[in-house]
Amino acid sequence: MAKAQTTAGEIHKRVIRLLILATLxxxxxxxxxxxxxxxxxxxxxxxxxxxxxxxSVIDDQPDWYWWRRYSAIDTFETNxxxxxxxxxxVKYYYSPYTRDFLSHKPHRVLGIRNxxxxxxxxxxxxxxxxxxxxxxxIWLNLMPIVVTLLSVAIVVLLVMVATIxxxxxxxxxxxxxxxxxLASLNTxxxxxxxxxxxxxxxxxxxxxxxxxxxxxxFNALLETVNAHTAQERQFTSNAAxxxxxxxxxxxxxxxxxxxxxxDHPEIIPQSLAYISDESMRMKNLVDSLLTLSRADRAVLELxxxxxxxxxxxxxxxxxxxxHQTLRVTGNQSPAxxxxxxxxxxxxxxxxxxxxxxxxPATSVITVDLETTATTQIIRVKDEGMGISAAxxxxxxxxxxxxxxxxxxxxxxxxxxxxxxxxxxxxxxGTITVGDNxxxxxxxxxxxxxxxxxxxxxxx
Numbered sequence: 001m002a003k004a005q006t007t008a009g010e011i012h013k014r015v016i017r018l019l020i021l022a023t024l025x026x027x028x029x030x031x032x033x034x035x036x037x038x039x040x041x042x043x044x045x046x047x048x049x050x051x052x053x054x055x056s057v058i059d060d061q062p063d064w065y066w067w068r069r070y071s072a073i074d075t076f077e078t079n080x081x082x083x084x085x086x087x088x089x090v091k092y093y094y095s096p097y098t099r100d101f102l103s104h105k106p107h108r109v110l111g112i113r114n115x116x117x118x119x120x121x122x123x124x125x126x127x128x129x130x131x132x133x134x135x136x137x138i139w140l141n142l143m144p145i146v147v148t149l150l151s152v153a154i155v156v157l158l159v160m161v162a163t164i165x166x167x168x169x170x171x172x173x174x175x176x177x178x179x180x181x182l183a184s185l186n187t188x189x190x191x192x193x194x195x196x197x198x199x200x201x202x203x204x205x206x207x208x209x210x211x212x213x214x215x216x217x218f219n220a221l222l223e224t225v226n227a228h229t230a231q232e233r234q235f236t237s238n239a240a241x242x243x244x245x246x247x248x249x250x251x252x253x254x255x256x257x258x259x260x261x262x263d264h265p266e267i268i269p270q271s272l273a274y275i276s277d278e279s280m281r282m283k284n285l286v287d288s289l290l291t292l293s294r295a296d297r298a299v300l301e302l303x304x305x306x307x308x309x310x311x312x313x314x315x316x317x318x319x320x321x322x323h324q325t326l327r328v329t330g331n332q333s334p335a336x337x338x339x340x341x342x343x344x345x346x347x348x349x350x351x352x353x354x355x356x357x358x359x360p361a362t363s364v365i366t367v368d369l370e371t372t373a374t375t376q377i378i379r380v381k382d383e384g385m386g387i388s389a390a391x392x393x394x395x396x397x398x399x400x401x402x403x404x405x406x407x408x409x410x411x412x413x414x415x416x417x418x419x420x421x422x423x424x425x426x427x428x429g430t431i432t433v434g435d436n437x438x439x440x441x442x443x444x445x446x447x448x449x450x451x452x453x454x455x456x457x458x459x
Contacts, residue, residue, distance in 0.1 A: 007182060008175040015171045016164065023163050027156040034152050038145040046127040046140055049078060079124075083135035101139065115142070122146070181212075246278035253278075300340040300426050304450050307335040307344070307376055311367055314348040322352070323361035324382075330369040335376045336450045339427040347427075348378065350420045351443050355382035359440065376447050383440040392433050396421040 080095040081102070094102075106118035106126075114126050116139070123142040128135065253271040261268055311328060319326050348367070355365045363383035370377040387395060396417050420443075424431045429447040436442040 008172070008179040011175040011179070012168070012172045015175075016168050019164055019167045019171075023160040027153075027160050030156055031149065031153055035145075035149050038148060042125050042140055042142065042145060043127075046125060046138055049138055049140070050127060050129050050136060077141035079139040081137045083137070085133065085135075098139075106139065246282045249278045250275050300343060302338045302340060302427070304336050305339045305341045305344065307337060307369060307378065307447075308332070310341055310344045310348060311369060311378070314345050314352065315367060318349060318352045322356050322365065324356055324359055325364045326352070327364055327366045328369075329366060330379075331371045333371070335369055335371055337376050337427075337447045338450045339429075339447060343423045344427060347420050347423050347445065348380070350416050351380040351445075354416055354443075355380055355384065355441075358382065359384035363440075371449075374449055376449055378445040378447075379442050380445075381436045381440060381442040383436065386435060386439065387433060387441050395433055396431070 078095070079098040079101045081098055082093040084091040084093065101118060101121055104118040104120060106116040106121070106124060109115045109117050109123065116124050116126055118124065121141065121143075123146060124139040125142050126137070126139055128137045130136070253275050257268065257271050261271075315326055315328055352365065352367075359365060359382040365383075366379070366381040368379040368381065370379070421431055424445055424447075427447060429445055431446075432444045434442050434444065
């Protein structure tokens with residue numbers, strides 16, 4: 001299994017590989033170009049020497065003095081043999097030291113005709129031509145070129161090694177510098193994981209931009225998680241508190257019956273009625289909790305729904321139960337949306353019950369329907385005590401109840417509007433609360449108009 005690499009180590013490894021490849025290619029190219037130029041110069045030198053040699057042949061015999069003196073190229077390490085075929089016999093003419101050179105029997109290198117090797121002389125370049133029946137052969141010493149190429153190769157190799165070492169050190173430093181914000185972010189996240197306090201924010205480095213954005217996104221996510229955690233803790237605390245009161249009341253009545261029912265039977269009906277009321281209160285609270293839990297995980301089939309039918313069904317069911325006058329106003333034509341009819345009726349019913357709780361019996365509750373170019377808007381207006389600006393910001397939170405509503409006369413668990421908010425969200429809508437003129441409150445449910453297609457969503 002491959003060893004895990006840090007980002008800095010991975011960057012260093014990959015850049016070093018690229019640097020080695022680049023230096024090898026560059027060094028090979030330099031040596032190849034220099035070698036090619038040297039070979040071309042050798043070929044040009046051999047051509048010019050051959051032409052000079054041709055001009056030095058007088059009466060089928062070369063004039064070595066003239067050739068060496070008037071040649072534009074140094075001929076000291078050049079070996080020449082002129083073969084003059086005569087009728088009687090073949091005659092050879094050798095430049096100085098050529099006999100000794102040929103005595104070492106130069107042989108081809110890798111089968112290349114023009115390159116040969118002779119002990120003590122090294123590599124030579126061979127060229128031949130014919131002039132007036134004479135065969136002219138030249139061997140040019142290639143050792144200066146070999147020495148030059150070796151020098152170039154050594155210099156290139158040293159430069160490559162220096163480039164790799166310096167480049168590796170530089171890349172490692174840069175990689176560590178670039179990944180330091182990530183390392184700091186990782187360290188802070190690990191420390192955060194062991195903290196009991198969830199409100200600690202991660203550091204946000206200014207550079208690089210990607211890490212800055214990542215840290216900011218982590219902090220936004222952490223803030224959301226913290227908020228949800230706080231809401232869950234508050235939810236658990238509120239649920240326990242709401243359940244503790246009726247349970248304590250039931251236990252008190254049971255203990256009272258156990259102690260005094262035998263001597264005072266007249267208290268039994270009153271205690272049983274009290275126990276029944278508190279049990280019903282617990283049942284309603286548990287039912288609300290289950291409804292809210294289902295809404296959190298709900299899967300709704302959205303289909304075309306006419307809000308006129310939803311309003312008619314809800315108001316028909318609620319009108320006999322309300323002490324207030326219930327009035328329906330606004331648009332009377334079909335108002336089709338994509339939604340779930342049952343959940344929308346539950347929303348409207350809950351809003352009507354809420355309006356009835358906080359409104360005088362002689363007041364009017366109004367359900368108004370408005371159609372715009374892109375939305376359908378339902379307004380539920382009451383003429384009750386109204387909601388303060390401070391309470392409006394929390395009215396849809398779970399278990400939240402405004403101070404005037406915390407009275408024994410007004411029953412409730414503080415979960416109704418939280419359920420309404422969740423159901424409206426599942427129907428792709430929004431709900432807000434505002435003031436009703438001249439008195440009271442109004443809840444505004446805004447839903448997008450239907451586009452003729454049904455869809456299924458999951459939250």
